Amino acid sequence: MSEAFSLTVEKVVAGGLGLGHSPDGMVVLVPGVLPGEQVRVRVRQRKKGFLNAELLEVETASPDRVTPLCSLYGRCGGCDFQHASYPAQLRLKQEILTQHLVRGRLAATWSEASAMLGEPMPSPRSLGYRLRLRLHVDQLGRMGFHRLHSHEVVAVGQCPIARAAINRVLATMGSSQSLADLLVYTRELEILLSPAEESCILLLDFSRKPRPADFALVRGVVQELAGVSEVLLRVEGHGLFSGAGLAPQLPEHAMLRLSLPVGLDLAPVALTVEPGGFYQVNQEQNEQLISQLLDWAKVSRKERVLDLFCGVGNFSLPMARLAGQVTGMDLQGSAIRSARRNASLNGLDNVIFSKMEAAAGACSLVTKGERFDLLLLDPPRGGCREVLPRVMALAPGTIIYISCDPATLTRDLGDLQGLGYGIEQIRLFDMFPQTSHLETMVLLKTV
Ligand SMILES: C[S@@+](CC[C@H](N)C(=O)[O-])C[C@H]1O[C@@H](n2cnc3c(N)ncnc32)[C@H](O)[C@@H]1O
Known part of the structure; x- marks a missing residue:
């Protein structure tokens, strides 16, 4: 059984990890925490000079803590700041940048580094902003994100940081039999939103040169899935294929705009x-x-x-x-x-x-x-x-x-x-x- 103990999070550092000290004085890095919090952690890995730990329990929460809205938080490996309010996320990033300026000797002191930085520019959308999403496909043809620290695929029905048009496609993709047949030969799949048209292009990393039946499936996906205007197969060493075959010169409608x-x-x-x-x-x-x-x-x-x-x-x-x-x-x-x-x-x-x-x-x-x-x-x-x-x-x-x-x-x-x-x-x-x-x-x- 790995060692478990409580610590106080002193700050959040590069990679979004909280930094504290173990009872015997070792530096401990732990995800999912905020400065000032008292947390119980368990050691996952001993490294030279520090310990990697996982969060077991937040004993005293920061006022900046919010409930993550995604059901995959902590499991899919993305969105490691979802437990912080949006203003706190901006503050943490500004602090991480300040740490880098001091560590890189671009500023002699913390206050000199802070003074160098302008006001952080918030994102106009803190959710629903991503124009593209990459999904992994496992050997059974299941699509999703990789589970944290693993290659296991976690199914994803919604991604709160993706644009709404991408989420509409995500929600219906499982219903397309043509897509399911193509996924057998697909290792990764990207949903790309073309914002000028609010329609999506699916880009599949295909593991073999496509055959005539695959082109029929590609055309089938476009018919079966509302919101998908084009499906492209990318084959290493052979280029891009559309429903019409090899596409050395992509047709206009297959471009993102x-x-x-x-x-x-x-x-x-x-x-x-x-x-x-x-x-x-x-x-x-x-x-x-x-x-x-x-x-x-x-x-x-x-x-x-x-x-x-x-x-x-x-x-x-x-x-x-x-x-x-x-x-x-x-x-x-x-x-x-x-x-x-x-x-x-x-x-x-x-x-x-x-x-x-x-x-x-x-x-x-x-x-x-x-x-x-x-x-x-x-x-x-x-x-x-x-x-x-x-x-x-x-x-x-x-x-x-x-x-x-x-x-x-x-x-x-x-x-x-x-x-x-x-x-x-x-x-x-x-x-x-x-x-x-x-x-x-x-x-x-x-x-
Ligand atoms: C961060 S992207 C920025 C692209 C563009 N400035 C933009 O805002 O969309 C970096 C770009 O650098 C290109 N790239 C990567 N390594 C390169 C290299 N050694 N020499 C020239 N271009 C490179 C990539 O193809 C990519 O388009």
């Missing part, structure tokens, strides 16, 4: 995305991110912008409405195809998109002697350390760094400070309510 109001009296930007490519999960918060970006960037027609992780042009295209010229690069071919299509859809001819790995792209621009007034960095979780040695030659003025991982962000900000950039503004954007994930935007200028 978004319209981004960008403020500043500018016309909205229309975006199309090939299913499977990256797009921001929280549409309204993405709009606030873009509006902050344009406000900090203050670009004019005389200026050039470089966006090294441009995706489908989510930031590059709003920028191109104001800047003289924008260059966007991304590793993913489908993202660049979408970005080019989006540029012409919006009549923007001052933007060039290239399929390039960021470090290689930065190197080649330096070799050509290209210079930019503003550099946008929005890398994946791992950050972009490899790019940083080139940035002073490329953009000696201003950088805006958007990050979904505060640990790699603070590491990269340390490097940028070493290169001569100073942090002017840092602001947390709550892109992922009910979870401990953080999105941060930072404005840097050479000092």
